[in-house]
Amino acid sequence: MYRYINASDNTHLIKDEPYYRIKNNLDVLVARLPSSKVKEVLFGMVSKVYYKRYQVVLTKSESDTEQLLSTLMATIIEQNLEIKRLEQIIL
Structure with a gap:
C-alpha cells in the first residue's frame, strides 16, 4: 500500500528530498482543485x-x-494503463 504525498505519517520520507520537491511543485496546482476528493486522488496517483x-x-x-x-x-x-485494465474487465 502506498501513502499519500501529504499524509502526516510519511516519516519514512523525511530524507526523501525529491519527493518533497515534487509535492511542493504540485501545491500550486492542487490548491486550485475543486474538492478534497480530487486532491486526494491526484496525490494518490502521484504517490503511487x-x-x-x-x-x-x-x-x-x-x-x-x-x-x-x-x-x-x-x-x-x-492512468492510461489503469483505464485499459478497467476496460478489459468491463468488456
Missing part, C-alpha cells in the same frame, strides 16, 4: 507513480521542472 517508477523520475530529471514533468508523464502512463 513515485514509488513504482522512482528510478525513471529521478534519473531522467536534472531540475525541478524536469522532475515534475517526468512525474506527471509517468502518472499519465499509469
